[in-house]
Amino acid sequence: MSNLLVVYHSRSGGTQAMTDAVVAGATSDEIEDVDVRVRRAPDAGVDDVSWSNAVVLGTPENFGYMSGLMKDFLERIYYPLLDKTVGLSYALYVKASTDGAGAVSSIERILTGLHWKAVQQPFVIVGDVTAEHLEHCHDLGMTMAAGLEAGIY
Numbered sequence: 001m002s003n004l005l006v007v008y009h010s011r012s013g014g015t016q017a018m019t020d021a022v023v024a025g026a027t028s029d030e031i032e033d034v035d036v037r038v039r040r041a042p043d044a045g046v047d048d049v050s051w052s053n054a055v056v057l058g059t060p061e062n063f064g065y066m067s068g069l070m071k072d073f074l075e076r077i078y079y080p081l082l083d084k085t086v087g088l089s090y091a092l093y094v095k096a097s098t099d100g101a102g103a104v105s106s107i108e109r110i111l112t113g114l115h116w117k118a119v120q121q122p123f124v125i126v127g128d129v130t131a132e133h134l135e136h137c138h139d140l141g142m143t144m145a146a147g148l149e150a151g152i153y
């Protein structure tokens, strides 16, 4: 059994919809040997990351950065986990209204410091969430879980 952790923040529902699709993909019938844990950013911590074999992070872009609560999560885990989670596989999704690049780069900078390994391109939705977007999120979750199941991550 491998463990996949999903940590996210959403204030107005966009990232929540993405998260629901990611989790649906990761827990779909095709996936049998992956335990999926979903945590809102304020409820996630060192124990959750230590438990996991791979992590998926979802955040809105706020003020050209990740959301404050996602930053708080990363602040709380950074030093306790520094050098302890080297090579941990992760994927990232972002909900923005006009851009998204600042959220991606701010998270990537911190995860580079932790030496986590991006195993998919960040997925950014700018503007309204469409069915196609949610399908992509579903695939993102399923790919992460399938990669764990296959022992790739």
Ligand SMILES: Cc1cc2nc3c(=O)[nH]c(=O)nc-3n(C[C@H](O)[C@H](O)[C@H](O)COP(=O)(O)O)c2cc1C
Pocket (backbone or CB within 6 Å): 009, 010, 011, 012, 013, 014, 015, 016, 059, 060, 061, 062, 063, 064, 065, 095, 096, 097, 098, 099, 100
């Ligand atoms: C305080 C605040 C700041 C925001 N700053 C940005 C921004 O810098 N760039 C952007 O593209 N969208 C920005 N937005 C829009 C949000 O990213 C967008 O509404 C997103 O869908 C929110 O995600 P959520 O529905 O999961 O809360 C901002 C929204 C808020 C409330």
